[in-house]
Amino acid sequence: MMLKLDQSHxxxxxxxxxxxxxxxCCGILLGRADAxxxxxxxxxxxxxxxxxxxxxxxxxxLDDPGRETERNRFLIDPMEQLRVEKDARARSxxxxxxxxxxxxxxxxxxxxxxxxxxxxxxxxxVSVQKGEPKxxxxxxxxxxxxxxxxxxVDALNL
Amino acid sequence: MPVRxxxxxxxxxxxxxxxxxxxxxxxxxxxxxxxxxxxxxxRRHLYTDDGKLRSFVxxxxxxxxxxxxxxxxxxxxxxxxxxxxxxxxxGTKLRCICR
Ligand SMILES: [Zn+2]
Numbered sequence: 318m319m320l321k322l323d324q325s326h327x328x329x330x331x332x333x334x335x336x337x338x339x340x341x342c343c344g345i346l347l348g349r350a351d352a353x354x355x356x357x358x359x360x361x362x363x364x365x366x367x368x369x370x371x372x373x374x375x376x377x378x379l380d381d382p383g384r385e386t387e388r389n390r391f392l393i394d395p396m397e398q399l400r401v402e403k404d405a406r407a408r409s410x411x412x413x414x415x416x417x418x419x420x421x422x423x424x425x426x427x428x429x430x431x432x433x434x435x436x437x438x439x440x441x442x443v444s445v446q447k448g449e450p451k452x453x454x455x456x457x458x459x460x461x462x463x464x465x466x467x468x469x470v471d472a473l474n475l
Numbered sequence: 476m477p478v479r480x481x482x483x484x485x486x487x488x489x490x491x492x493x494x495x496x497x498x499x500x501x502x503x504x505x506x507x508x509x510x511x512x513x514x515x516x517x518r519r520h521l522y523t524d525d526g527k528l529r530s531f532v533x534x535x536x537x538x539x540x541x542x543x544x545x546x547x548x549x550x551x552x553x554x555x556x557x558x559x560x561x562x563x564x565x566g567t568k569l570r571c572i573c574r
Contacts, residue, residue, distance in 0.1 A: 341566065341567070343563070343565075350484070376533075376562070377530065377531070377562050377564055378530075384569055385566070385569070389566045389567045389569060390564070390565070390566035391564065391565055391566060392562070392563070392564045393562075393563040393564070395533040395535070395540065395560045395562065396535075396538070396540070398560055398563065399535055399538070399558055399560050400538075402483075402558075402560075406494075411484050412483070412484055413484065415563050417565050417566075419567045420567070422567040422568060426565075427565070427566055427567050427568040428568070429564075429565060429566045429567075429568075430565040430566065433531065433562065433563075433564040433565055434565070435483075435485040435520075435561050435563075436485050436488075437484060437485035437488065438484070438485050440565070
């Protein structure tokens with residue numbers, strides 16, 4: 318599959334990564350999918366629920382909350398996710414994937430990313446080095462969950 | 476009493492592309508059991524090997540997380556809407572604490 322988006326969508330993701338540096342940012346990609354491609358129509362920035370450590374810990378506990386913080390972990394608030402999803406469905410859009418940033422780390426998925434990923438979705442990662450957004454990549458989990466495969470990102474200039 | 480279960484995009488490949496499925500159920504546990512009886516491939520994505528709902532799966536009744544209602548014993552009524560909301564989480568590689 319290929320992930321198609323506009324240059325403006327890429328800019329939005331990069332800017333969000335820079336704005337929230339040195340914390341991780343996250344958001345939802347809304348669009349349409351067919352058997353071949355996913356096409357992004359909207360980028361919806363969300364807050365990283367790891368900033369609210371008590372609530373995040375109740376929803377999805379971390380092994381080592383001393384070392385795992387909003388600077389190296391993100392969690393999307395399921396309530397916000399549901400709200401965005403319902404609003405999208407009313408406009409015939411689907412959730413096609415998610416994005417998050419890697420502050421001062423390369424744009425490659427971590428083991429933690431893989432352990433928490435779902436099949437089919439596109440997982441876009443933007444590397445933010447010293448506050449500057451750099452590489453942006455997209456990944457799809459294999460059906461057997463053994464690894465992420467890189468996904469081609471096609472940016473349309475509109 | 477039919478209730479509607481909303482299926483998130485990554486799991487639609489296991490429900491014949493359906494965005495929602497209607498099931499007869501008195502409570503959440505029954506609704507999910509009936510859903511996975513119809514679509515067996517969903518089971519391993521929703522439950523652990525010992526039959527517990529996976530911690531990566533959130534179930535909402537309307538706008539409320541069933542964790543804060545009566546969990547899977549939460550009663551359902553005609554026309555209720557259940558949503559399966561996958562947990563979306565990730566991060567970076569932790570730096571090693573090298574001494
Ligand atoms: Zn990551």
